[in-house]
Amino acid sequence: MTGPGVQSTYECFQSSCVIFKQLSTRDVRVRSRAGFETERRGSHPYIDFRIFHSNSEIEVSVSARNVRRLLSFQRYLRSSRFFRGITVPNSSNILDDDYNGQAKCMLEKVGNWNFDIFLFDRLTNGNSLVSLTFHLFNLHGLIEHFQLDTMKLRRFLVMVQEDYHSQNPYHNAVHAADVTQAMHCYLKEPKLSKSLTPWDVLLSLIAAATHDLDHPGVNQPFLIKTNHYLATLYKNTSVLENHHWRSAVGLLRESGLFAHMSLENRQLMESQIGDLILATDISQQNEYLSMFRSHLDRGDLCLENANHRHFILQMALKCADICNPCRTWELSKQWSEKVTEEFFHQGDIEKKYHLGVSPLCDRQTETIANIQIGFMTYLVEPLFGEWARFSNTRLSQTMLGHLGLNKASWKGVQREQSGSGDDVDPTFEEMDSDILPQEPRLS
Secondary structure: OOOOHHHHHHHHHHHHHHHHHHHOOOOOOOOOOOOOOOOOOOOOOOOOOHHHOOOOOOOOOOHHHHHHHHOOOOOHHHHHHHHHHOOOOOOOOOHHHHHHHHHHHHOOOOOOOOOHHHHHHHHOOOOOHHHHHHHHHHHHHHHHOOOHHHHHHHHHHHHHHHOOOOOOOOOOHHHHHHHHHHHHHHHOOHHHHOOHHHHHHHHHHHHHHHHOOOOOOEEEEEEEEOOHHHHHHHEEEOOOHHHHHHHHHHHHHHHOOOOOOOOOHHHHHHHHHHHHHHHOOOHHHHHHHHHHHHHHOOOOOOOHHHHHOOOOHHHHHHHHOOOOHHHOOHHHHHHHHHHHHHHHHHHHHHHHHOOOOOOOOOOOOOOOOHHHHHHHHHHHHHHHHHHHOOOOOHHHHHHHHHHHHHHHHHHHHHHHHHHOOOOHHHHHHOOOOOOOOOOOOOO
């Protein structure tokens, strides 16, 4: 994209940003009109670890419980800070010209696989998800094609960014921005770019930006064994993914971004965004990978077929979600450290409350190297091997190349730590065979 194009994007973005600040930010409760209740900002309780104490140690009034039920995880954190007199930084600050200029330069190369999302997040003062997604909407012509109100678009993106938890080491808005950037790279691949409709691109970018919305920083087994409200609501099935989807739908409705569309189209959009986000459930990896492999073996994928295109977008989002090992070592290593720290933080909580430490979450017995080698071997390599069969391009070979180099690097770290390079985290080896995909076959 040329410089003037990027500049026009930023001028549009900044203009809507200024006007947006003048709008009321009061919380609006949105009721479902599409056959299901949305999971949005105020629809469930935050994780209150005081529940692990005996009743004699703590008493919480019914009214206080009811108030907390009206707040999302992030919303509770912000409100509790407010009532304690702690100032919450304004995430909507406009950057100075120097940083804006550097951010614009980076956006000119937003389609490059070595895009440094950490640097971009610093240059945008922690607004990488808003800045990048707004730019991609403009770059793909979605604002004009769908006649989107830029103020509503910005409001939606700001709400999305704010409902990610900045205190999470990994599942935060920067991860969402990274996945959205990766999704953009996949949308540019020749097989997809010549077949996808604006509708497909719109769904893909929204799903990527919201795929981990309001993630609590703990996994599904933790929510189940602590009898969390969400686990009960979704019957212990794709708990987090269902929550991310319903939360996204809630924000879409609250923002009114697509209020000018017909109800039928809005309901279709919400449903298809759900299909994309639910596909990121790692426990369903084998099911999706088997279908993908079968299609490739038969050679019957036809991207003129809307259902086939939608399936490929599901696979693309799955790839984008776990593409960290396919980035350069400098970026991949940072992500590996962040996700492991989040695992270990959960393990620390489980130890503290005698819950039984979840697999991969014990900092005393696990190492980053072992976890990453197992993750790459059993989950990342099979998925990206099949993606390369579907789209055998320079990008696919670049990703597989980085994956191989990064795995070798972690094996080097492993050898230094244990004196052996043959260990793989037993957690991955002991996973049920229904979850472990077969080795990839490159055509």
